[in-house]
Amino acid sequence: xxxxxxxxxxxxxxxxxxxxxxxxxxxxxxxxxxxxxxxxxxxxxxxxxxxxxxxxxxxxxxxxxxxxxxxxxxxxxxxxxxxxxxxxxxxxxxxxxxxxxxxxxxxxxxxxxxxxxxxxxxxxxxxxxxxxxxxxxxxxxxxxxxxxxxxxxxxxxxxxxxxxxxxxxxxxxxxxxxxxxxxxxxxxxxxxxxxxxxxxxxxxxxxxxxxxxxxxxxxx
Amino acid sequence: xxxxxxxxxxxxxxxxxxxxxxxxxxxxxxxxxxxxxxxxxxxxxxxxxxxxxxxxxxxxxxxxxxxxxxxxxxxxx
Numbered sequence: 076x077x078x079x080x081x082x083x084x085x086x087x088x089x090x091x092x093x094x095x096x097x098x099x100x101x102x103x104x105x106x107x108x109x110x111x112x113x114x115x116x117x118x119x120x121x122x123x124x125x126x127x128x129x130x131x132x133x134x135x136x137x138x139x140x141x142x143x144x145x146x147x148x149x150x151x152x153x154x155x156x157x158x159x160x161x162x163x164x165x166x167x168x169x170x171x172x173x174x175x176x177x178x179x180x181x182x183x184x185x186x187x188x189x190x191x192x193x194x195x196x197x198x199x200x201x202x203x204x205x206x207x208x209x210x211x212x213x214x215x216x217x218x219x220x221x222x223x224x225x226x227x228x229x230x231x232x233x234x235x236x237x238x239x240x241x242x243x244x245x246x247x248x249x250x251x252x253x254x255x256x257x258x259x260x261x262x263x264x265x266x267x268x269x270x271x272x273x274x275x276x277x278x279x280x281x282x283x284x285x286x287x288x289x290x291x292x293x294x295x
Numbered sequence: 296x297x298x299x300x301x302x303x304x305x306x307x308x309x310x311x312x313x314x315x316x317x318x319x320x321x322x323x324x325x326x327x328x329x330x331x332x333x334x335x336x337x338x339x340x341x342x343x344x345x346x347x348x349x350x351x352x353x354x355x356x357x358x359x360x361x362x363x364x365x366x367x368x369x370x371x372x
């Protein structure tokens with residue numbers, strides 16, 4: 076009898092995924108071979124992520140990038156093995172494990188890109204929002220919008236919400252980097268960001284500011 | 296600056312409208328979401344709130360794009 080057929084976590088899994096699980100749950104040489112194959116798979120995914128991000132990391136040499144990919148694959152292997160029993164076959168096993176390697180590589184590369192850089196928690200510039208070449212009437216309308224936004228950020232948000240919103244949404248600090256600097260998690264920071272955004276939207280709505288005409292401009 | 300760029304900047308600031316999942320739930324569901332997308336199925340109906348999260352979270356969006364590119368590239372071979 077196929078041993079993997081007894082495993083409830085594989086009920087929905089395809090044959091290839093069941094074979095992966097069977098190998099990883101085996102003992103001895105079969106287990107070692109499956110681990111080796113899994114690491115190779117994770118390393119391929121980590122290198123894929125490194126290659127995608129390479130243009131944004133011109134200061135890193137090839138061997139440094141490959142070291143990051145290897146570390147990402149090693150860490151992803153640990154995560155996959157720790158969560159193996161969580162796999163329910165909702166996707167192919169290979170797709171499920173790829174996301175661990177891509178996450179590890181992306182987080183490491185974002186952190187490396189910001190290594191030694193100060194994380195700006197106050198608005199560095201509002202120029203991202205400032206249009207040029209507008210008709211005087213449109214420019215005035217835009218100034219009113221930006222003024223209302225800046226006042227709302229100062230008046231409505233808590234200091235922590237303001238720092239998180241400004242760092243991520245205005246200054247472009249990656250959420251993992253900010254989480255690392257503030258000793259928190261990505262999930263917790265995103266919750267703060269989400270709450271801040273909701274608060275801003277509510278406030279702007281209550282003050283009668285029509286955001287729709289700005290946010291839907293492209294679709295007109 | 297053209298108004299579409301202003302729209303993008305405002306979108307980053309104010310985030311998506313409507314319910315969305317958090318980063319942890321997004322990671323949990325990302326593999327299934329990507330496979331549904333690549334199969335041409337209605338991933339948004341199957342996993343509501345994930346598309347909105349990807350619109351609001353640059354890091355999760357990058358990881359989604361990478362997973363989709365990696366798996367999609369394999370399927371194309």
